[in-house]
Structures are given as structure tokens and as C-alpha cells.
Amino acid sequence: MLLIQCPHCGDRNSDEFTFNGEIVPRPDADADPATWRRYLYMKSNGDGWQTERWFHVSGCRRFLRVERNLDTNEIRDVRDYGDPS
Amino acid sequence: MSQHRLGARPGEVIDRDQPVEFKWNGKTVRGFEGDTIASALAANGVRVFSRSFKYHRPRGILTATYHDPNVIVQVGEDPNVRGAHQRIEAGMDVRSQNTWPSLGFDVKTVNRLVGRFLSPGFYYKTFIRPQSLWPTYAKVLSRFAAGGDVDPNHAPANFDHRYAHVDVLVAGGGPAGMAAAIAAADGGASVMLVEEEHDLGGHLRYGNSQDLEDLRELKTSVMTRPNIEVLTDSVVSGRFDHNWVSVVQRTIGHVEERLIQARVGALVVAAGTLERPYVFEGNDLPGVMLSTAVRRLINLHAVKPGDRAVVMTSNELGDAAITDLESAGVDVTKVLDARQGETVVKVSGGRRVKTVADSSGNTHRADLLVMAAGWTTPTSLLNMAGDRPKYSPEAARYLPLQLPDNVMVTGGMAGSGSTNELVDHGSATGAEAARRTKGEEPQPVPKLRPGIQPELYRSSTHGFVDYSEDVTSKDLISAAREGYDSMELAKRYTTVGMGPVQGKVEAVNAVAIHGEAVDNSLLETATTTWRPPYAPIRLGTLAGRKYEPVRYSAIQDWHEAYGYTPILAGQWVRPDHYGDPAAEVNAVRNGVGIIDVSPLGKIDLRGTDVPRLLEFVYVNKWSRLDVGKVRYGVMCAEDGVIMDDGVTGRLADDHYMMTTTSSGAGSVWNWLDDWLQTGFPSWDVRMTAVTDGWTSINVAGPRSRELVSRLTDIDLHPGSFGYMEVRTGTVAGIPGCFVWRIGFTGELSYEIHSPANHGLELWEALLRAGHDLGVTPFGLEAQRIMRLEKGHFIVGQDTDGLSQAHGFGVDWAIKMDKPDFAGKPELRFQAEHGEYPRLVAIQTLDPEVVPDEACQIISETGGIIGRVTSSRMSPTLGRSIALAQVEHTSAAPGTRINIRLTDGKTVTASVLQQHAHFDPDGSRLRA
The missing domain is CATH 3.50.50.60 (FAD/NAD(P)-binding domain)
Known part of the structure; x- marks a missing residue:
């Protein structure tokens, strides 16, 4: 159970959140099918630091940007999705 | 006092004033409060506690702790109780496990006689062929498997x-x-x-x-x-x-x-x-114990572990065991000091230790071999x-x-x-x-000395490494020679460390002895991964209390009083029916009925950009929806899979009410929040989830207009309040209601939404006002039958996580000329490829046969080409009706398909032209 520092609610268990994966910009609607299918189905599944999206569904209901280390699960930055990084 | 129970010991944990009687394999035995099962039995002279897993060798106390692999017993209906940890209680029914037919005479010892020792992989290698015989093998082998008896009627516990x-x-x-x-x-x-x-x-x-x-x-x-x-x-x-x-x-x-x-x-x-055993021939005979085990028995439970002992010691705590043994009156006949190179080589005896052979070639008569070989x-x-x-x-x-x-x-x-x-x-x-x-900068703590302990793993002979799984040092070495040179592989092949004690007793010995065979030292041999839980946990503990919150509508008390049959739909407790669903269907089709549809998801949307949001999340067009109109919409996820469907109406200029499926209310709310927060944060949309704020009642049937008109000043004339329209006003004296004219049942119907605190009042008013019309409350089952007659799919029942919108009869709604919407790119891809499964309405040729939901549809060659997703006997048509998902090649109207029924028989059905079995033109709901 991760501990996530919600900028609105404070330290909360990760079971209050839903995990939405790595943040990848949505391609243009007219982009070619290969681009779209890569976006939809291919995850980079890397290591090291990743910026990902979490939804604090059982809390403030805000979508958050979370920087998490995929090797250690360390979390170093959590901000509202709309806040400039 | 028993000859095995000692006089008072300064650290004893037993209360000699509190005798406790319990049963061991049917016989009454006596211990004291504070005794463990093992200590109480040892005090009664019991030496054999179990039979080993594979060879059914007699086994006695080894570690005298929770992790003792040899003292795992059945207590009452609980199998696999740790007998060297569990304290005795009055009346406990303790039995030995894995000892068919008895602990004393064990026919399975034939295993030992037949094969002497089974090599690793014996079962895999022996019983793999012919495969057709495996069920027979499995039946016989399962009688030999370890473990206690599980009572399937086990009483629920907290x-x-x-x-x-x-x-x-x-x-x-x-x-x-x-x-x-x-x-x-x-x-x-x-x-x-x-x-x-x-x-x-x-x-x-x-x-x-x-x-x-x-x-x-x-x-x-x-x-x-x-x-x-x-x-x-x-x-x-x-x-x-x-x-x-x-x-x-x-x-x-x-x-x-x-x-x-x-x-x-x-x-x-x-x-x-944890103290670990030493590996030598006979190291599993009852009477071979760890030094800490004898100290526990003597000092905690005042039990004399034997009469004549040989002690192999290699450290101070082993030395202390000698003192304790002597103080307990045990004759320590020989001390083998491993620090001086003296070790035990072999222990012999039948059902317990009789002689001990040491590394100097001497043999000692003893009934107890105590080993202090090191620590894990x-x-x-x-x-x-x-x-x-x-x-x-x-x-x-x-x-x-x-x-x-x-x-x-x-x-x-x-x-x-x-x-x-x-x-x-x-x-x-x-x-x-x-x-x-407190968040202060970490500082190092001075280290302890590592300590000095000779490396003692195996003698010149072979013995047991894993007592739970009956794995010997020979097995580990032969596994390495067979090519299992990685510890992780050898573990899986020999099952070392996979028994009930999960490596605590045997892991380091296993690594050391396996390392011996692959010619590298412990340092190079990786240990196996340790995963939680450290000790066994009961499944009930993980589950916790049975605590599952449910939701009720404002009309629940009435439903209960009226004798409803409840059904749990998502989190909601809903009336499935009030006695006879078919009669409820007939009442609606021929007169008027009312149903509580409060669980319907409702999302209040306000702001100038609501049309843009609707246009984006639904696959159909929303840009021109006038005030007073409602529209049906389908939502897809970005992968083109149908996510939800429902009706959204425009109540005022910048005020919309969206409805979702009952089970989709939460996920649609999250989905809209997602787009509003991450996709279009500048849009002017204010969203509130109001499912519980409104009580929703659908009034359905040809006489519904007549009924509702008695309670409201809203003009219900078809010319002024048409199909797919919404009006706000007062109903049954309740102001602030909104009413929309839609029809999931296929009948003329009005869905009245009133503030939830007036829900029951509205329900009762409808029943009073419609008494002479024969107004009938109906439940979920009648509604499901009627929607199936009309061929409306239910998201999540007729669709699944792979149901792409194009196959589900909503092509008319998908507007690819919109510049963008959620799911559009993938739907475009699907449209071009076209080989997705289709939802079709089917009717069995025999009108009496209703195939169960989830029955498979079978091709000529026996392959699975689809399944029945919804099926019922239609009271309206007097025949069996169904919806099914089929491969696109079998979806054309008139196609004959074969359905494999639950009883193995096959029934033939025909694919219909359209989804609706009844009133395909929809003339009834437009009335």
C-alpha cells in the first residue's frame, strides 16, 4: 500500500486512489491508426522515474500528477493535474 | 506425577494448580495450563507426533516452536495447527495428521520399503504417462497427501x-x-x-x-x-x-x-x-532435537526430553543445554564439541533414537541426540x-x-x-x-559483532534437509547433477522449502548443501526470495468481517412491507418482483405499472460548455438539443468498447440532467471528471452527482398518461409532450419534479423524478390515484423481460469488456463526421476492419426451450462462435426469446445457429432481422 501525498488532502493510502498509468499525451484524433494503437495498447513499462496519473476518487476527486520511481516506489512529487510542472 | 514431568523449574510457564484434560487420538491425556500440545504430550511420554509427508517416517519434536515441522496436528475441525505453539485447552480434540490408518501402524511406510527413497521428481516422472490414467493415479495419490481434514460444514467464525x-x-x-x-x-x-x-x-x-x-x-x-x-x-x-x-x-x-x-x-x-538442524543419517528420528528445543521443554514446561543424551554443541547456547539437561536428571553420556571437530555421523533406531555414531568412530547408546549446529x-x-x-x-x-x-x-x-x-x-x-x-537526519547505530560459529551443515552421511517435504541432502545433490544448478530451480524441482514451515528450518541448509554440489559457496548461491506472509495466516483473517454496505431507495420500506423479493444489483437492494413477474409484465403491457428506478445514475450538469462535453463523451451528436428534449446516447471508452448508455435531457438553457446505467453511475461520473480536469479544464461545466438526490419512478403502460395526468398540471397531451421530451413541474403536489417520456419497457411511459425525500409520497400517490386503473408495482425482473422483448441491450450483460460499439446495433448513433470524441479513432479502425462480433436477437425454433444465459453457440465443426447473453420466456409473445453475441459470419438475419444447452443437448435458433422481438416499429411507446 503506497502512501501518496495528496496536495489537497495530505498523506493518504493508495487504495483511496485509482491508478491511471503513465501520462502520455493523447494523439490528435486524425493521427494514423498505428499511432493510436500505440497510444492505446503499448505501455513503455520502463524503470526509474515516471510521471503518472492518479485519481483521488475516495478523497478530493482531483486528478493528480505523481512522480514515482518504478524501481523503489519512491514518490517525489505530487501535484494537481492542472498545476504547471 | 508422570515420570517425564520434572519438579518445579524457576522459569516454568505451566500452572501446576490448573490441570487441563484433552484428547490425543481419542485418548484422554492430562497437562497443565500453559502447556503446549507438544509439551503436554511429551510429559505423557508421547514421542511420535506425526508421520512424514512422503515416506511416512515417524517424527517427533524437533524445534519445539511454532515452526516445528513435525508437530502439526488437527485440533477439532481445524487442520494444520502448530502443536508446539498452540496451548492446550480443556476438552480439545487433538489428532495426528497424515497417518492413515494410525500413528502407530502406518501402511504408507510401504513407500519406504518399495522404493527405499523416492528420487526428486519421482511423481512427475512416474505418473506422467499414459495421460489417460492420470485421474486414477490422482485418486490413489491423494490418499497419501499430507494435511488434515477440512470440514466443509465449518461454522462461520469472526x-x-x-x-x-x-x-x-x-x-x-x-x-x-x-x-x-x-x-x-x-x-x-x-x-x-x-x-x-x-x-x-x-x-x-x-x-x-x-x-x-x-x-x-x-x-x-x-x-x-x-x-x-x-x-x-x-x-x-x-x-x-x-x-x-x-x-x-x-x-x-x-x-x-x-x-x-x-x-x-x-x-x-x-x-x-532460529536454530537449525544438522544433516546426517537418521537426523529425523524421534529423539533428535535442537538444543533450544530441549531447553524449552525443560525450562518452560518442566518436561524431561529423554533419559540418556548425546549432545553435539558448537556454541555457548549449546553448552547451556548440557547444563540444563544435567539439571533435569538426563544422563549426558557424551558431548561432541564441533568446535574441536567432533560431530555426529549417524543416528540409528526404529521409532526413536537408540544409538549415536560420532566422527571418531565411537557409538553411544542414547535415546536423545541434541544438536547445536548454528543459527538461521x-x-x-x-x-x-x-x-x-x-x-x-x-x-x-x-x-x-x-x-x-x-x-x-x-x-x-x-x-x-x-x-x-x-x-x-x-x-x-x-x-x-x-x-x-521525527524527520531527523538518520545516524548510524554502532554495529554488533557478527559472532563466531563454525560452519556446520552436513556430516559425511546424508539426511533430511526439509522435514516437511521429506527432501534429503541426496535429493538436492542429485537435482544439481540433473542440471538444476540454480537454487530457485532446485527448490521447485525438489520442493525443498515449500512445505508448511516455508524454509525457516531448512532454507540455509538447503542452500549450503546445494552449493556443495554445484561447486560454489553459499556466498555465490543466491537465497530464495522471501515473500509475505512470514507465518501462515487464515483466509478468514484476510477476508475480515463480512461487511458489505448496500444502498436503498427512499421507497425501500414500502417494498419490504409489500413482500418484495429483493435482488442485489450493484450496490443497490432492489425489488426483483412482488410475487409474479410474468403477471407484472402483463399488467404493464395491458394497463399501467410503476417501478422504482431510483438507482438510475443521475448527473446534474450546468454551464455553457455542457453541449461540448456531451458531444465529446457520447458517440452521437448533441450540439442541437433544445430545452425540453431528451436524447439517448452511447458512451465508448477510448478503445471503442461500449462503456455506458443512457438518456440526457436539457431542463433549461444551461442545465442538463444526464442519466447513466445504475451500475455505471460511478464510472461515468469519474469519466466526465477525467475529461473536465485533464482534457478540457477551461470549459464551463459544473457537475454534481445527484443519484441519491432524486427518487425515480417509471410509470409504464398504455394507461400511464391517464394515471399521471391525474396528478400533475404538466400538459401530457401527445401534441405538447412528445416522445423523448422532458417537462418540469409539480407532480402529486410535489414541486420541482422533472418528467421525461421515454420507454425502456417499450410502452408509453413517463419517468418521474422527484426530490428523494418525497419519493415514497409520490409512489403512494400513484398507487392511490391509479387504483381504479389496476396500477401494478413491478420489479426488475419484469422490466428485464420487457426490455428483452424490445431488444434493448444492458451494458455489462449483453456487452462485455470487448464489445466494440459497431457490433451492437448502435451504428446509427456513431457519428464519424464529428471532429473528435472519446473512442472515435478506434471506432474508425473497427469500422474499416469489421470483423467484430455482433449482438443479435435470436429465437429458438422450439418456442418452449429457453437456453440459459451464457450457453455457447456452436459452429458446424464444433467451435464456439458466440454465446447467449440474455434469455427469457416472453409472457407477451408466449415463446422463448434471447439476445446473443455471435461472430459476424453468423449474424445475418435468418441464419440458423446451434446453441449447446446446459444439459449438453443442442437447440437450433434463428437470427432475427432486428433486436426487437416485440413491436419493432415502436408504435406503442410513441402513442
Whole structure:
């Protein structure tokens, strides 16, 4: 159970959140099918630091940007999705 | 007093004034309060407690702890109880396991006679061919399998969960653990001290008088500190990310077991050491015991473990066992000092030790062989914290290497020392743990000495490494020779470490002996991964209390009073029917009925950009929806899969009400929030989930207009309130209602939404006002029948996680000329490829046969080409009707398909032109 520092609610268990994966910009609607299918189905599944999206569904209901280390699960930055990084 | 029970011992934990009677294999035996099952039986002269897993060899007490592989018993209806840990209770029915037909005479010992020893992989190799015989093999082999009896009628029991947030959690209540708890508490931390045994003290409990004095002092100090919570007979079963720690609390009384989940500032691991056996021929005979086992029996339970002992010692605690044995009147006939190179080579005997052969070639007559061969550090929690403990040849054990700042280690796991040294290290660790939880910069704690212990793993002979799984040193070496040269592979092949004690007794011996065969040392041989839980946990404990919240509509009391049959739909308790669903259908089709549809998801949307949002999340067009109109919409996820459907109406200029399926209410709400927050944050849309704020009642049937018109001033004339329109107004005297004219049932119907606190009032008003019309309440089942007659799909029943919108009869709604919407790119891809399954309405040729939902549709060649997703007997049509998903090649109208029924028979059905079985033109709902 991760501990996530919600900028609105404070330290909360990760079971209050839903995990939405790595943040990848949505391609243009007219982009070619290969681009779209890569976006939809291919995850980079890397290591090291990743910026990902979490939804604090059982809390403030805000979508958050979370920087998490995929090797250690360390979390170093959590901000509202709309806040400039 | 029994000849095996000793006189009073200074540290004994039994209460001689409290005799306890219990049953062992049907016979009544007597122990004392405080005895474990093992100690009480040993005091009664029992030496054989079980038969081994594969060879059915007699086995006796080995470790006398929770982790004793040989003393696992059935207690009442509970199998696999740890007999060397579980205390006796009056009337307990204790039986030995895996001993068909009896503990004394065991026919399965034939295994031993036939094959002498079964080689690793014996079962795999022997019973693999012919495959057709496997069911027969399985039946026979299962009689030989280990484990107790599970009672399928086991009475439900209470289990519990607790959440705790402590600054410092100390795993292990020995001297170092207690000292750490005291120092952390004095540093201002809240502390939880968890001890696996029945009392604090660790090895001091069965130590000498100085040990007992030290223990009293430490324990008093712990108990007088209000900020230390002590949990005994409890175990830290896992350490997870960000110091999330699980503790299983066993003896609580009113619940069977409790799972504590704690977010801890610092975890101090003080789990001590486990003594490990030495491997030699006959090392599993009853009467071969660890030095700590005999000290526990003598000092804690006043049990004499034997009459004549040979002791192999290699350390101070082994030496102390000699003193204890002598004080208990055991004749120590020979001491083999492994530090001087003297070891045991072979133990012989039938059902217990008779002679001991040593490395000098001498043979000694004895009924007890005590071995002090070294220590295993149970590093599980450290491994779970990311450490890779390093083997120290001087200490002959693994020691911690690198831990995160919030996990610290003390006591025997960190090194060796006198009680004072251990206490000092514990104190320093506890104080530092408390400092760290305050966010102070971590400082190192001075290290303990690693300790000195000769490396003793195997004698010149072969013996058992894993007592639970009957794996010998020979098996490990032959596995290595067969090519299983990685420990991880050898473990799986030989099953070493996979039995009930999960490596605690055997893991290091296994690594050492396997390493011997692959010609590298322990240092190069990776240990196997330690995963949670550290000790067994009952499934009920993980499940916790049965606690499943449900939701009720405002009309629930009426439904109950009216004798409804409830059904759980998502989280909602809903009326399935009030007695006869078919009669409810007929009442609606021929007159008027009312149904409570309050669980329908409702989302209130306001703002100038609501049309843009609707245009984006629905596949159809929303840009021109006038005030007073409602529209049906389908939502797709970005992968083109149908996510939800429902009706949205425009109540005022910038005020919309969206409805969702009952089960989709939450996910649609999240989906809209997602787009509004991450996609289009500048849009002017204010969204409120209002499902519970409104009571929703659908009034359906040809006479619904007549009924509703009696209660409202809203003009219901078809010319002014048409199909797919919405009006706001007062209904039954309740202001602020909105009414929309839609029809899931296929009949003329009005869905009235009133403020929830007036829901029951509205329901009762409708029943009163429609009494002469025969107004009938109907439930979910009647509604499901009617929607199936109309061919409306239910998202999640007729569709699934792979249902792409194009196959589901909503092509008309998908507007690819919109510049963008959720799912558009993938829907475009689907449209171009076209080979998705289709939803079709089907009718069996025999109108009486209703295929069960989920029955498969079979092709000519026997392949599966689809399944029935909904089916019912239609009261309206008097025949069987269904919806089904089929491959696109079988979806054309008129296609004959074969359905394999639950009983194995096949029934033929025909694909319809359209989804609706009844009134395909929709003339009834437009009336």
C-alpha cells in the first residue's frame, strides 16, 4: 500500500486512489491508426522515474500528477493535474 | 506425577494448580495450563507426533516452536495447527495428521520399503504417462497427501481487521526488541511491540537465573510504559511499500484472528535467530532435537526430553543445554564439541533414537541426540524491505547489508553479544528509530559483532534437509547433477522449502548443501526470495468481517412491507418482483405499472460548455438539443468498447440532467471528471452527482398518461409532450419534479423524478390515484423481460469488456463526421476492419426451450462462435426469446445457429432481422 501525498488532502493510502498509468499525451484524433494503437495498447513499462496519473476518487476527486520511481516506489512529487510542472 | 514431568523449574510457564484434560487420538491425556500440545504430550511420554509427508517416517519434536515441522496436528475441525505453539485447552480434540490408518501402524511406510527413497521428481516422472490414467493415479495419490481434514460444514467464525498508525513497530520481543521498544517510547514515539510467542523474552525465557532476572527487569520496564502496546502470540507477517506492515494477532478470544495493518514510521526488526538442524543419517528420528528445543521443554514446561543424551554443541547456547539437561536428571553420556571437530555421523533406531555414531568412530547408546549446529536469521522482513542479506562465514549466517532508513535491525539478526550488549544495541536502535520518525537526519547505530560459529551443515552421511517435504541432502545433490544448478530451480524441482514451515528450518541448509554440489559457496548461491506472509495466516483473517454496505431507495420500506423479493444489483437492494413477474409484465403491457428506478445514475450538469462535453463523451451528436428534449446516447471508452448508455435531457438553457446505467453511475461520473480536469479544464461545466438526490419512478403502460395526468398540471397531451421530451413541474403536489417520456419497457411511459425525500409520497400517490386503473408495482425482473422483448441491450450483460460499439446495433448513433470524441479513432479502425462480433436477437425454433444465459453457440465443426447473453420466456409473445453475441459470419438475419444447452443437448435458433422481438416499429411507446 503506497502512501501518496495528496496536495489537497495530505498523506493518504493508495487504495483511496485509482491508478491511471503513465501520462502520455493523447494523439490528435486524425493521427494514423498505428499511432493510436500505440497510444492505446503499448505501455513503455520502463524503470526509474515516471510521471503518472492518479485519481483521488475516495478523497478530493482531483486528478493528480505523481512522480514515482518504478524501481523503489519512491514518490517525489505530487501535484494537481492542472498545476504547471 | 508422570515420570517425564520434572519438579518445579524457576522459569516454568505451566500452572501446576490448573490441570487441563484433552484428547490425543481419542485418548484422554492430562497437562497443565500453559502447556503446549507438544509439551503436554511429551510429559505423557508421547514421542511420535506425526508421520512424514512422503515416506511416512515417524517424527517427533524437533524445534519445539511454532515452526516445528513435525508437530502439526488437527485440533477439532481445524487442520494444520502448530502443536508446539498452540496451548492446550480443556476438552480439545487433538489428532495426528497424515497417518492413515494410525500413528502407530502406518501402511504408507510401504513407500519406504518399495522404493527405499523416492528420487526428486519421482511423481512427475512416474505418473506422467499414459495421460489417460492420470485421474486414477490422482485418486490413489491423494490418499497419501499430507494435511488434515477440512470440514466443509465449518461454522462461520469472526475475524477482524484493525488499522494502526504507530511511530515505531518492533518485530520481536526478545531482549533487544524490548530494549528498542523502551528506548523508542522514551524518545517520545508511540510503539507497538509484537512477539510471536506467548510471552515476551525471547531466549531469556528458557535461560538461566541471570537471564530470568534480566527478563523480569526488561518486561517490567516495557509494561510500565503507556506508549508501548504489547501484542503477544502475534506475528509481523509482511512489510510492504512505504512501511505498510501487516501483523497477525492470534489469541484475542472473541475473534479467531485479527489482521492489523499499520503504517509505521520506523520498523525495527528484532526477530532473533532460529536454530537449525544438522544433516546426517537418521537426523529425523524421534529423539533428535535442537538444543533450544530441549531447553524449552525443560525450562518452560518442566518436561524431561529423554533419559540418556548425546549432545553435539558448537556454541555457548549449546553448552547451556548440557547444563540444563544435567539439571533435569538426563544422563549426558557424551558431548561432541564441533568446535574441536567432533560431530555426529549417524543416528540409528526404529521409532526413536537408540544409538549415536560420532566422527571418531565411537557409538553411544542414547535415546536423545541434541544438536547445536548454528543459527538461521529469519531475514524475511529485511528481504521484503529490499535488503539482500550477506552471508558471513565467521558467523555461519546471513546478516543485514543495506536497509532503507525506515527499517532498522537489532538483536540476533544484527549480530551476537551478551544480554547486555544486545540490550545496548536494542536501546541505541530504538532511540534512533524514534529520532528518525521525527524527520531527523538518520545516524548510524554502532554495529554488533557478527559472532563466531563454525560452519556446520552436513556430516559425511546424508539426511533430511526439509522435514516437511521429506527432501534429503541426496535429493538436492542429485537435482544439481540433473542440471538444476540454480537454487530457485532446485527448490521447485525438489520442493525443498515449500512445505508448511516455508524454509525457516531448512532454507540455509538447503542452500549450503546445494552449493556443495554445484561447486560454489553459499556466498555465490543466491537465497530464495522471501515473500509475505512470514507465518501462515487464515483466509478468514484476510477476508475480515463480512461487511458489505448496500444502498436503498427512499421507497425501500414500502417494498419490504409489500413482500418484495429483493435482488442485489450493484450496490443497490432492489425489488426483483412482488410475487409474479410474468403477471407484472402483463399488467404493464395491458394497463399501467410503476417501478422504482431510483438507482438510475443521475448527473446534474450546468454551464455553457455542457453541449461540448456531451458531444465529446457520447458517440452521437448533441450540439442541437433544445430545452425540453431528451436524447439517448452511447458512451465508448477510448478503445471503442461500449462503456455506458443512457438518456440526457436539457431542463433549461444551461442545465442538463444526464442519466447513466445504475451500475455505471460511478464510472461515468469519474469519466466526465477525467475529461473536465485533464482534457478540457477551461470549459464551463459544473457537475454534481445527484443519484441519491432524486427518487425515480417509471410509470409504464398504455394507461400511464391517464394515471399521471391525474396528478400533475404538466400538459401530457401527445401534441405538447412528445416522445423523448422532458417537462418540469409539480407532480402529486410535489414541486420541482422533472418528467421525461421515454420507454425502456417499450410502452408509453413517463419517468418521474422527484426530490428523494418525497419519493415514497409520490409512489403512494400513484398507487392511490391509479387504483381504479389496476396500477401494478413491478420489479426488475419484469422490466428485464420487457426490455428483452424490445431488444434493448444492458451494458455489462449483453456487452462485455470487448464489445466494440459497431457490433451492437448502435451504428446509427456513431457519428464519424464529428471532429473528435472519446473512442472515435478506434471506432474508425473497427469500422474499416469489421470483423467484430455482433449482438443479435435470436429465437429458438422450439418456442418452449429457453437456453440459459451464457450457453455457447456452436459452429458446424464444433467451435464456439458466440454465446447467449440474455434469455427469457416472453409472457407477451408466449415463446422463448434471447439476445446473443455471435461472430459476424453468423449474424445475418435468418441464419440458423446451434446453441449447446446446459444439459449438453443442442437447440437450433434463428437470427432475427432486428433486436426487437416485440413491436419493432415502436408504435406503442410513441402513442
